[in-house]
Structures are given as C-alpha cells and as structure tokens.
Amino acid sequence: MVESKHKWKAWLYLAPAIVLLLIFTVWPIFNTVHVAFQEGYNELSLIGGESTKYGFGNFVDVVKYPGFVTALKNTLLLCVLTVPISTILALVIAVCLNSIKPLSRFLQTIYFLPYVTNSIAIGMVFAAMFNIVGSNIGGEAELITTSGIINNVIEFFGGEPVNWINSGSSYWANITVMVVYIVWNALPFKILILLGGLQSVNKQYYDAAKVDGTSRFRVFTKITVPLLSPMLAYVVITGFIGGFKEYSSIVGIFGDDMGHSGNREMDTMVGYIQDNIDRWQGRASAAALILFGIIFIVTMINLYVSKKKTHY
Amino acid sequence: MADNMNVTLQEKDMKKVGATQKVTGVFAKILCYTFLFLIAIIVLFPFYWMIISSLKTLAEYKLSVPTLFPKEIIWHNYVEAFEAANLGTLFKNTVIVGVVSTILSLVITVLSAFAFARLEFKGKNTLFAALLATMMIPGELFTITNYQTVSALDWKDTYTVLIVPFLVSIFYIYLLRQNFMQIPNELYLAAKVDGTSDLKYLWKVMIPLALPTLISITILKMMGAWNSYMWPKLVTNDTNMELITNGLRNAYSDASGDTNFPVQMAAVAIVSAPLFLVFLFLRKYIMKGVSRSGIKG
Known part of the structure; x- marks a missing residue:
C-alpha cells in the first residue's frame, strides 16, 4: 500500500501469531491425520520407538468398540432432538418479544442469562433439581427422603415421580434431562440472533x-419465516456444530463418568476423544477425524439446503 | 406498534377490519405475555433454586415437601x-x-x-x-x-x-x-x-x-x-x-x-x-x- 520496501514489517507483526499457529494449529492438523492412520498407535509404542504400519486399523477399532457406537448414537440423538426444539422455541419467543413493547428489553435480558453461566456449574444445579435423595435409589428397599423439585412439581400435578438421573434410571429419562438442560442453555444465543433478524425486517411487508x-398465522409462515431464513440457517448450523461437540453439559449433570453409576451410557463423541487422549491417541485421532467428517458433511448439507430455501 | 397500526387503519376508514384485528390483537398480546412470563420463570428457576438451596440446612434441603424459602438462612x-x-x-x-x-x-x-x-x-x-x-x-x-x-x-x-x-x-x-x-x-x-x-x-x-x-x-x-x-x-x-x-x-x-x-x-x-x-x-x-x-x- 504505502511502502513496499518495508514488507518485512508485516511479517514482524504477524510473527507471534504465526509461530504459535504453526505449533498449536498447523502441526496438529498434519500430526493428527498421520497418527489416525498409524495402526495401534498409543503412548507405549511411542516410548518404545516401535514403528507401526499405516492403515485403517484405528478407524476399524473405533467403530467396532461399543463405547464409541454409544457415544455416536447419543451425540446424534441429542443433536436431532435439541436443535429443532430450541430453534422453534427461540423463534416463537423472538416473535413474541418483537411484538410487545413494555418489558421487552427486561425480558430479553432475563432470557440471555443462561448464556453467561458456567455449563458445569449450572449442570450441577439441574442435577440437584432432578436428583432423588435417599438410600438404595432404584433398588430394593428404596428409601426416599426428597424426590427432587422436578418430581415434586410432577406430583403436585398428580403425576408419578420419575427416576431421572439416579442409579437404575432409564436411558430415556437421562436423555430427557439432557435435552431439557441443553435447550435451556441453547436458547439465549438463538433468541439473540433471531430477534436481531426480526428487528431488521422491513416493516412494509407487515403493513x-x-x-x-x-x-397472524399466515403472516408468520409467509412473511416472518422466509425473511428470517438466513438467521434460521445460521442458528441451525451453529446449533448442529455445537451439538456435535456436546460434552461439558453432560459432565455437569452426570460427572466425569458420563452416566449414572459410572456406566458412560451418556458418553458423546468429544467425551470418547477426551477419554482416549492419554492412552490411545490413534483411536482418539480417528474419532476426531470422524467427528470432523460429520460436522463437515452436516454443514455442507445445511448450506446446500439453506441456499435453496433461503430468501436473501 | 401493532396498536399504532390499528389506529392509522381506523383513520383510513377501515373501521371494521381495524376493530376485528384489534380484538385479536389484544388476545394475541395477552397470549404473548403469558407465554413470555412462563418462559422467564423457567429460565430463572434454576438460579432461584441454586440460591435458596445454598442457604438451607441439609435437613431442610432433604424435606420431602420442599420449602420455597429457607426457614433459617445459613450463610456458613x-x-x-x-x-x-x-x-x-x-x-x-x-x-x-x-x-x-x-x-x-x-x-x-x-x-x-x-x-x-x-x-x-x-x-x-x-x-x-x-x-x-x-x-x-x-x-x-x-x-x-x-x-x-x-x-x-x-x-x-x-x-x-x-x-x-x-x-x-x-x-x-x-x-x-x-x-x-x-x-x-x-x-x-x-x-x-x-x-x-x-x-x-x-x-x-x-x-x-x-x-x-x-x-x-x-x-x-x-x-x-x-x-x-x-x-x-x-x-x-x-x-x-x-x-x-x-x-x-x-x-x-x-x-x-x-x-x-x-x-x-x-x-x-x-x-x-x-x-x-x-x-x-x-x-x-x-x-x-x-x-x-x-x-x-
């Protein structure tokens, strides 16, 4: 632009960023791919200086391993359930918020609160709300002291208390708790984006x-949704990407063991990678590449669909 | 905002349309506020529960019928x-x-x-x-x-x-x-x-x-x-x-x-x-x- 003889200056400014990126971003990309295709790669073989042969062994190991299949199933299930629920809920909330004037900003602030939380800390609060306190929960001679506030509410309306997260709880009860927590956590961002979109819609369409x-219903389906489609596409894509990386919200509720009584029944893709990092780097790398593949494909599908359906 | 619209419409001699829209408008608004307050309660409830639970004694926390406010506040x-x-x-x-x-x-x-x-x-x-x-x-x-x-x-x-x-x-x-x-x-x-x-x-x-x-x-x-x-x-x-x-x-x-x-x-x-x-x-x-x-x- 100004002085072409000072080109080295630009590289000087970029130097700290580039050095760190080479070590912690560029090298990992090559190394992780390399490790993923080295069969049976682990910490021990690294120390022993053993060389392993290239192949798809790690991928085969990963896919054969039941723990990984559970993790993949949970991750997909949570994505498929939470993304549509939270998006539709956020859309309705945003439309309602946009149509009122008094208290609108106040409510908006309240809805944003779950965003500024620590997902493990508040996960522990949710766990406490669903938790049954007593002894022998789920077993013979069960003794319940308090069945948790959520069960109290259910009982108040005449329902039967459910064993949500304690030992002996069912898979679907666990999934339900996770869906409730993840949706609660995902709403603020989606409301923020969708409301921002609504406020920039040209009023003339509504007039x-x-x-x-x-x-009103026709206005919603024929005007609001089409005009909001770029923002909807955005929250759906980011929702899926976030959903595939679900991990800390499960730790918040179930602890490091990713399930009640430590059975890892609620494990996710990221949980699986995290669990294998310090022993089976080959498998962890293979799982990470599979995760990247899934995210890449889903993002491309989303982009393709939204390109066809989105009105800009 | 919707109210203003209705007023201008009425001024433009569209009284009938304006009036029916105003009735459904008020109804929709009540529905909106009810829904929004319900969501606000759901959003805030975990925070409320966290704070009141943190101030209870363990014995009070374990009561089978929960208290919505601690009987005795335990800062300790x-x-x-x-x-x-x-x-x-x-x-x-x-x-x-x-x-x-x-x-x-x-x-x-x-x-x-x-x-x-x-x-x-x-x-x-x-x-x-x-x-x-x-x-x-x-x-x-x-x-x-x-x-x-x-x-x-x-x-x-x-x-x-x-x-x-x-x-x-x-x-x-x-x-x-x-x-x-x-x-x-x-x-x-x-x-x-x-x-x-x-x-x-x-x-x-x-x-x-x-x-x-x-x-x-x-x-x-x-x-x-x-x-x-x-x-x-x-x-x-x-x-x-x-x-x-x-x-x-x-x-x-x-x-x-x-x-x-x-x-x-x-x-x-x-x-x-x-x-x-x-x-x-x-x-x-x-x-x-x-x-x-x-x-x-």
Whole structure:
C-alpha cells in the first residue's frame, strides 16, 4: 500500500501469531491425520520407538468398540432432538418479544442469562433439581427422603415421580434431562440472533399484510419465516456444530463418568476423544477425524439446503 | 406498534377490519405475555433454586415437601464451600490464567489484525483465507496433538500450559481486522506523511476507534478461561494447578457418599457470581460480541 520496501514489517507483526499457529494449529492438523492412520498407535509404542504400519486399523477399532457406537448414537440423538426444539422455541419467543413493547428489553435480558453461566456449574444445579435423595435409589428397599423439585412439581400435578438421573434410571429419562438442560442453555444465543433478524425486517411487508387482512398465522409462515431464513440457517448450523461437540453439559449433570453409576451410557463423541487422549491417541485421532467428517458433511448439507430455501 | 397500526387503519376508514384485528390483537398480546412470563420463570428457576438451596440446612434441603424459602438462612454454607473445594487457590489460578492470557492474546490479535488490515505483503489474502479455513476444524482435533506436544515439552502442571496453546484466535483476528478496515485509510496515510510510526498510529488511532471490539474480545476471552474444563483437566494432575471448573465438579461429585447439597449449591453460586457481575455491567458488549461469534466462550 504505502511502502513496499518495508514488507518485512508485516511479517514482524504477524510473527507471534504465526509461530504459535504453526505449533498449536498447523502441526496438529498434519500430526493428527498421520497418527489416525498409524495402526495401534498409543503412548507405549511411542516410548518404545516401535514403528507401526499405516492403515485403517484405528478407524476399524473405533467403530467396532461399543463405547464409541454409544457415544455416536447419543451425540446424534441429542443433536436431532435439541436443535429443532430450541430453534422453534427461540423463534416463537423472538416473535413474541418483537411484538410487545413494555418489558421487552427486561425480558430479553432475563432470557440471555443462561448464556453467561458456567455449563458445569449450572449442570450441577439441574442435577440437584432432578436428583432423588435417599438410600438404595432404584433398588430394593428404596428409601426416599426428597424426590427432587422436578418430581415434586410432577406430583403436585398428580403425576408419578420419575427416576431421572439416579442409579437404575432409564436411558430415556437421562436423555430427557439432557435435552431439557441443553435447550435451556441453547436458547439465549438463538433468541439473540433471531430477534436481531426480526428487528431488521422491513416493516412494509407487515403493513401490506395488515391492509390485506392476512391472518397472524399466515403472516408468520409467509412473511416472518422466509425473511428470517438466513438467521434460521445460521442458528441451525451453529446449533448442529455445537451439538456435535456436546460434552461439558453432560459432565455437569452426570460427572466425569458420563452416566449414572459410572456406566458412560451418556458418553458423546468429544467425551470418547477426551477419554482416549492419554492412552490411545490413534483411536482418539480417528474419532476426531470422524467427528470432523460429520460436522463437515452436516454443514455442507445445511448450506446446500439453506441456499435453496433461503430468501436473501 | 401493532396498536399504532390499528389506529392509522381506523383513520383510513377501515373501521371494521381495524376493530376485528384489534380484538385479536389484544388476545394475541395477552397470549404473548403469558407465554413470555412462563418462559422467564423457567429460565430463572434454576438460579432461584441454586440460591435458596445454598442457604438451607441439609435437613431442610432433604424435606420431602420442599420449602420455597429457607426457614433459617445459613450463610456458613458459603464459608464451608470455599474451604471444602480449595476455592481460594482455584480462583487465584483462574484469575492469573484469565488475565495473562487475555493481555497476551490482545497484543497478538491487534498486531496481526493490523498487518492484515493495513499492510501489504505477498500472499496476504491466501494466508488469511487459509487461517479462516482452519476455523472449521473442531478443537478436539488439535487437542490430541497439543497434548503430546506439551507432554514432550514438560509443560504439564504449569501456568504456561494453560495459557500458551490458546493465545491465538483466528476468530478474534478476523473480528478486529473487519473493524480496522472500516477506519479510513487516509488517516493512516496522513500519519505516514507526518512521520508517525506504525505502532504509535496503532496505539493512538486504531485502538481507541476499535475499543468496543477489543472489550468484547476481552470479555469473551475471560469467560473462556472461567469456563474451560477439558484442557485443564487433561494437563493438570496437581490439584493446586486446577482451574475453577475442574475443582468445582470434582470436589462435590462424590455421588455415592452423603453429598452436602446446600454446600455444593453455595459453591456453584460462588463460581457463577463473577459471570453475573460482568454481565450486569457489560451486557451490551457481551451481547454484541456473542451475536457475532456463535461459539460459547
């Protein structure tokens, strides 16, 4: 631009970033791919200086391992359940918020609160709310002292208390708790983005619909949703990416063991990688590449669909 | 807003349409408020439960019919929580890691964003595009190799290992570069003519103008340190080097034993409080930063 003889200056400014990126970003990309294709790669073989042969061994090991299949299933299930629920809920909340004036900003602030939390800390609060306190929960001679506030509410409305997260709880009870917590956690960001989108929509569309006497529902489906489609696509894509990396919210509720009584029944992809990092780097790397592949494919599908359906 | 519309419509002699829309409008509004308040209660309830539980005695917490407000307020739970989980050390570690990594990260981000926004060099656009492309890769993929690297460097159980690997964020560089590019180039040229050095120009002109973005980056980075869990857990074996979130989950997660729930909730409240305070005072910057990032922390 100004002085072409001072090109070295730009590299000087970039030097700290580039050095760190080479070590902690560029090298890991090559090394992780390399490790993933080295069969049976682990810490011991590294120390022993053993060389292993290249192949798909790690991928085969990973896919054959039941723990990984559980993790993959849980991750996909949580994604498929939480992304649509939280997106639709956030959309309805944003539309309602946009249509009122008094208290709108106040409510908006309240809805944003779950975002500024520590997902493990508040996970522990959710765990306490769903937790049954007593002895022998789920076994013979069960003795319940308090069945937890959520069960108290259910009982208040005449329902039966459920064993949500204690030992002996069912898979679907666990999944339900996770869905509730993840949706609660995911709402703030989605509301923020969708409300921002709604506020920038040209009012003329709504005025025209009013003059025509269009029903509210039709206005919602024919004007609001199409005009919001870029933002909807954005929250769905980021929602899926976040969903595939679900981990700390499960630690918050179930602890490091990723399940009640330490059975890892609620494990996720990231949980699996984390669990294998210090022993089976080959498997961890293979799992990380599979995770990257899934995220890449889902993002591409989302982009393709939204390109076809989105009105800019 | 809808009311104003109805008024203008009525003025335009569309009384009938206006009137029916007004009736459904009022109905819709009541429905809206009911729904919104219901959601607000659901959103706030965990916080309420955390606070009142943290002030109860264990005996009151265990009552089969729960109390919605503690009969007797036990502040001592907070003292106990602080001592039981070694929270003082964890706080200190988290603050040191958070502050140091934020400052260093800001310096690196400003310098790189300046180079990308204002300076001309060969391969600039290719390099920038390549950097952006790496944002697609999930962080876990880097973690595996970085774990090997820091083990080989013998960095485990140090502050260095908690700070250095995450100093560069492509996203922050991108954000600040966009902001820097909005500043007219003429200012830079004028400064050059006056013989102002790059660094002085950066410090006197660009940084003040991009301050809101820098504040957003600072807050997000600090929140990131406060919430980080996976990496610290991996690279710290010494409990004196743990960060707040690790200590929190591990100190009270003894599910088989008799957990003191009120103390646990007090610890959760202590850890959550700083985030709320920051939010209270810097809401605008947080929401602005978040709406552009899309990633938590």
